[in-house]
Amino acid sequence: MSLIETPYLLFLGDAPDQLAAKVAQGIKDWRPEYAIGQYRLEGCKADMGLPDMNLATAKAAGCKTLVIGVANRGGIISPAWKKLLVAALEEGFDLASGLHNLLRDEADLVAVAAACGRQLHDVRVPSVDYPIANGVKRTGKRMLAVGTDCSVGKMYTALCMEKEMRARGLKASFRATGQTGILITGDGVPLDAVIADFMAGSVEWLTPDNDADHWDLIEGQGSLFHVSYSGVTMALVHGGQPDALVLCHEPTRPHMRGLPGYKLPSLKALNDLALEVAKVANPACKVVGISINTQHMAEAEARAYLAQVEAEMGLPATDPFRFGAGVLVNALEAI
Amino acid sequence: MSLIETPYLLFLGDAPDQLAAKVAQGIKDWRPEYAIGQYRLEGCKADMGLPDMNLATAKAAGCKTLVIGVANRGGIISPAWKKLLVAALEEGFDLASGLHNLLRDEADLVAVAAACGRQLHDVRVPSVDYPIANGVKRTGKRMLAVGTDCSVGKMYTALCMEKEMRARGLKASFRATGQTGILITGDGVPLDAVIADFMAGSVEWLTPDNDADHWDLIEGQGSLFHVSYSGVTMALVHGGQPDALVLCHEPTRPHMRGLPGYKLPSLKALNDLALEVAKVANPACKVVGISINTQHMAEAEARAYLAQVEAEMGLPATDPFRFGAGVLVNALEAI
Numbered sequence: 001m002s003l004i005e006t007p008y009l010l011f012l013g014d015a016p017d018q019l020a021a022k023v024a025q026g027i028k029d030w031r032p033e034y035a036i037g038q039y040r041l042e043g044c045k046a047d048m049g050l051p052d053m054n055l056a057t058a059k060a061a062g063c064k065t066l067v068i069g070v071a072n073r074g075g076i077i078s079p080a081w082k083k084l085l086v087a088a089l090e091e092g093f094d095l096a097s098g099l100h101n102l103l104r105d106e107a108d109l110v111a112v113a114a115a116c117g118r119q120l121h122d123v124r125v126p127s128v129d130y131p132i133a134n135g136v137k138r139t140g141k142r143m144l145a146v147g148t149d150c151s152v153g154k155m156y157t158a159l160c161m162e163k164e165m166r167a168r169g170l171k172a173s174f175r176a177t178g179q180t181g182i183l184i185t186g187d188g189v190p191l192d193a194v195i196a197d198f199m200a201g202s203v204e205w206l207t208p209d210n211d212a213d214h215w216d217l218i219e220g221q222g223s224l225f226h227v228s229y230s231g232v233t234m235a236l237v238h239g240g241q242p243d244a245l246v247l248c249h250e251p252t253r254p255h256m257r258g259l260p261g262y263k264l265p266s267l268k269a270l271n272d273l274a275l276e277v278a279k280v281a282n283p284a285c286k287v288v289g290i291s292i293n294t295q296h297m298a299e300a301e302a303r304a305y306l307a308q309v310e311a312e313m314g315l316p317a318t319d320p321f322r323f324g325a326g327v328l329v330n331a332l333e334a335i
Numbered sequence: 336m337s338l339i340e341t342p343y344l345l346f347l348g349d350a351p352d353q354l355a356a357k358v359a360q361g362i363k364d365w366r367p368e369y370a371i372g373q374y375r376l377e378g379c380k381a382d383m384g385l386p387d388m389n390l391a392t393a394k395a396a397g398c399k400t401l402v403i404g405v406a407n408r409g410g411i412i413s414p415a416w417k418k419l420l421v422a423a424l425e426e427g428f429d430l431a432s433g434l435h436n437l438l439r440d441e442a443d444l445v446a447v448a449a450a451c452g453r454q455l456h457d458v459r460v461p462s463v464d465y466p467i468a469n470g471v472k473r474t475g476k477r478m479l480a481v482g483t484d485c486s487v488g489k490m491y492t493a494l495c496m497e498k499e500m501r502a503r504g505l506k507a508s509f510r511a512t513g514q515t516g517i518l519i520t521g522d523g524v525p526l527d528a529v530i531a532d533f534m535a536g537s538v539e540w541l542t543p544d545n546d547a548d549h550w551d552l553i554e555g556q557g558s559l560f561h562v563s564y565s566g567v568t569m570a571l572v573h574g575g576q577p578d579a580l581v582l583c584h585e586p587t588r589p590h591m592r593g594l595p596g597y598k599l600p601s602l603k604a605l606n607d608l609a610l611e612v613a614k615v616a617n618p619a620c621k622v623v624g625i626s627i628n629t630q631h632m633a634e635a636e637a638r639a640y641l642a643q644v645e646a647e648m649g650l651p652a653t654d655p656f657r658f659g660a661g662v663l664v665n666a667l668e669a670i
Contacts (some may be wrong), residue, residue: 049657075532100532132409133563135594196534197410197435197527198495227573227616228468231534234559235566259470262615275610280597281562 004096004121004183005064006257007036007053010048013070013081014041019151021046023098024069026180026324029321030159041080041108046070054191055084055091065121067183068097073258075100075124085109089118089270096121098179100193123182124190133200133239135281138180140210143332144242145220146274148264150229150257153293153321154220157328159251160320162217165327171214175206177236181219187211191221193230198230199334200235211236215332216240220248224273225265226256237274244332245274247315250293251305288331339456339518340399342371343389344423345383348405348416349376354486354592356381358433361515361527364656365494376415381405390419400456402518403432408593410435410459420444424453425601427602431456433514435528436494445555458517459525461537466575468535470616475545478667479577480555480626481609483599485564485592487585488628489555490516490655495655496581497552499664508548513569516554526556527567534567538574546591550667551575555583559608560600561591576616579667580609582650585628586640602648623666625652638642 018025028035028048028175034064037053040046048069053061066088072078077085077099085095089112097103103120104110113120143161145154159181165172174181176188178288190203206215218240222229247270256262265273271287280287290309294302302319309317353360363370363383372388375381383404388396401423407413411497412420412434413549420430424447432438438455439445448455480489492518493509500507509516511523524537542551553575557564582605591597600608606622613620625644629637637654644652649661 044400060640100530135562135597137596192530192532195435195527195532195569196529197564199531224569224612225615226644227470228535229532230573230612230615231566231570232531234569235373237561238565260455261472262470265615276608277565278558280560280565280600324490 002116005094006032006034007063008065008067009053009058009063009093010035010038010050010069011066011084012038012040012044012046012048013078014043015070016045018046020072021048021070022151023071023180023183024048026155027067027069032115036061039066039084041084043242044132055093059091063093065094065096066094068099071099076107077101077103082108083128086112089113089116092116094119094121096183098123098183098190100124101276103217123179124193126190126194128205130194130198130202130205132197133204135231135295138207138241139212140214140216141243142207142216142218142240143244144218144236144240145246145248146233146237146270147220147223147248148225148267148270149223149250150226152248153291154248156321157246157248157291158217158219160325161328164188164325165215168329171211173214175216175218176204177206177219177221191236192229197281199235200239203236207240215311218242224277226259227262227271228258231316237278238281242278242285242288243282244288244335245278246289246328247271247274247287248291248293252296254283267309271313286333287313287315289328291328292319293308294319294322340429341369342398343369343400344388344393344398344428345370345373345385345404346401346419347373347375347381347383348403348413349378350381350405354379355407356383357486358406358515358518359383361404361519362402362404362489365519371396374419390423390428394426398428400429400520403430403434403606404656406434407637412438412441414438422448423525424448424451426450427453429454429456431458431518431598433458433518433525436457440581443548460526461525461529463540465529465533465537465540466467467532468539473542473544473576475476475549475551476670477542477551477553477575477577478581479553479571480581480583481568481572482558482583482603483553483560483602483605484558484588485561486521486584487583488626489583490540491656492581492583492626493552493554496663499660500550503664506546508549508551510551510553512538512541512556514556527564531566534573538571542575546558552557553577559612561594561599563593567613572613573616577613577620578617579623579670580613581622581624581626581663582606582609582622583626583628587631602644606648621670622650623670624663625651626653626663627652629654629657630660
C-alpha cells in the first residue's frame with residue numbers, strides 16, 4: 001500500500017449514515033495528515049468534519065489519490081459514483097478502494113485510467129497465496145478484539161492499544177484484517193475476501209513468530225453472533241491463537257447490523273462463547289478487558305455505563321478512543 | 336456437472352492412505368454405475384476394490400472422463416500426476432477435478448486439452464455470484480451434519496439419510512457443499528472455495544424456501560473444533576439455519592486430522608457448542624441423533640459402542656452406512 005500516493009481526498013459518496021463511511025473515518029482519525037478533504041454527493045449523510053472540496057480544489061490542495069471512503073452492502077461501486085470517479089482520473093487523481101467490487105473490474109475506469117496514466121488500487125484483493133492453517137503454536141503474544149456485532153469498534157480498539165503500548169515503549173503491532181486497516185497501515189490481510197479454506201492460514205501468516213515480549217494487536221472482523229460473517233470471525237479466533245481477548249460492544253444498537261430480526265448478545269454471552277472457542281487453539285487464552293463504543297452516549301452516561309460493566313463482568317472496561325486504552329494495556333502487561 | 340460425461344475412470348494417484356481418496360470412494364459408493372475402474376500410481380495406498388485399468392483398458396470399457404479421486408493437503412495437482420493426466424487427454428478422456436489447484440490453471444493441461452478437443456471440469460470453482468447472508472427465516476426444514484473432526488462421515492450421513500427418506504416416500508434433498516458431493520449429485524456449493532464474506536450466503540442460496548414438509552440434508556464441512564477449517568463450519572451452521580443437527584464422530588482417530596497437537600472434542604462438547612451456535616440462527620434447533628463412523632471397528636465392538644453412546648448422550652446413535660439411517664430419520668419425522 002506504500003504505492004498509494006498521499007495525501008488523500010476522501011470520497012464519501014451517497015453514504016446513508018456516518019457508519020457507512022467508516023473507511024474515511026478511520027483514515028481521518030489515524031492518519032489525519034493524509035486526510036486533506038472530503039467529497040460528498042447529493043444526499044450524503046456522512047461528514048468527516050473535513051473541508052468539502054471539488055476536484056479542482058483538492059488538486060490545488062495537493063491531493064494525489066481519491067480514496068473511496070464509503071461502503072454499501074455487498075461492496076458495490078454504485079453507478080451514481082461513476083461520473084465523479086471518471087472525472088477524478090481525468091483530473092489526474094489515482095483511485096484507491098477496498099470494496100469487493102474491484103475498480104479493475106470496471107471497464108470504463110480501466111480504460112480512462114489507462115488513457116490518463118493513472119493507477120487503480122484495490123486493497124481488497126489478496127496479494128499472497130496464503131497457506132492452510134497448521135495450528136502450530138507461535139512465539140510472541142497476540143490480542144484479538146472480538147465484538148457483539150459488526151462495526152462496534154474492534155479496529156479502533158486495536159489501534160488505540162497500539163498507540164498506548166508504543167507510548168509506553170512496549171513492542172506492539174496493529175495487524176489489519178480489513179480494507180480500512182490496510183489503507184491506514186499499508187499492510188495486512190483483506191480477510192473477508194480470502195477464499196474460505198485459507199482464512200485461518202492467512203491469519204497465521206499475518207501474525208508470525210515474534211519476540212516473546214511482542215504483542216500483535218489483531219483487528220477483529222464480524223462477530224461470532226452475526227450470521228452473515230461469523231465464519232470470518234471464527235477463522236480469526238482459531239488462526240490468531242490469541243493469548244488475550246478484548247470484548248467490544250456498542251450499547252445503543254437496537255439489533256445486529258443489517259439483521260433486523262437478530263438481537264445483540266450480552267457481553268457475558270460473548271465472553272463465554274469467544275473464550276470457549278479460543279481455548280481450542282490456545283488453552284491459556286484469557287479475556288482481559290472490555291472496550292465500549294460510547295460515541296452515542298453523553299460523558300456522564302458513558303462513565304456510569306463503564307462502571308456498571310466493570311462491576312458486572314469483573315473486568316476493566318473503557319472506551320479506548322474517548323477515555324484512553326490504559327486499563328486494557330495494563331491488563332496485557334499483567335499477563 | 337451434468338456436462339461431465341460418464342462413466343468414470345477414478346484416478347487414485349499416489350494417495351498416502353485410503354482417506355486421501357475419499358472423492359473416489361464417494362463416487363464408488365453412491366454412483367457405482369459411474370465407477371468402472373481405478374488408476375493407481377506406484378506407491379498408492381488407496382484401493383476402491385475396482386478393476387485396475389490402464390488408459391487403453393478404460394477406454395475399451397467405455398470410460399469417458401478421468402476423475403481425480405484423490406486430494407492432498409492444499410489441493411495441489413502433483414507433478415507426479417502430470418504425465419498420466421496429459422496421456423489421458425491424448426487418449427480422448429475428459430478430466431474432472433475438485434482440487435483447489437485448478438486444471439484450467441495448468442498451462443500444459445490447457446494446451447493439450449485444446450489440441451485434443453477435450454474438456455477440463457473444475458467442480459471446485461463457484462459458478463454463481465452468491466449473496467451475503469440475510470438471516471431471514473426460510474420455509475421447509477433443514478438438517479446439518481456437524482462433526483468432531485474433518486472427514487468423519489458427514490457427507491455419508493446426509494446421503495444415507497436421503498436414501499432412507501426417499502425410500503419412505505418423504506421429501507428430502509441432499510445438499511452438497513464439497514467437491515465429492517458435487518461430483519456425485521451434479522449440483523451444490525464448493526464451500527471451501529467461496530470467498531469469506533459470501534460463505535453463509537452461499538449456504539442460504541443452496542437451501543432456499545421449500546415445502547413445509549421438505550428436508551434439506553446439508554453436507555457438513557470441517558469442524559467447529561478444527562482450527563484450519565472452523566470458519567467454514569461456522570458459516571454452514573449460520574447460513575443453513577438447521578432445525579436439526581446430527582453429530583458425527585469417528586472414535587478411533589488419535590488426533591484432529593492434520594493437527595497432531597489437537598485432540599478430538601467429546602460428543603458432549605460438540606453437542607453443546609454446535610447447539611449454542613446454531614440457536615443464534617434458529618432458536619428451535621435440536622440435536623436429534625448421532626452418526627458414528629465405525630469402519631475401523633468389528634461389528635460387535637461397533638454395536639457396543641453405539642449402545643454406550645446412546646446411553647451417555649440420550650440420543651439415537653447409528654452408523655448409517657453400516658447399520659442404516661432409520662433411527663436418524665425417525666428422529667427427523669418426530670420433529
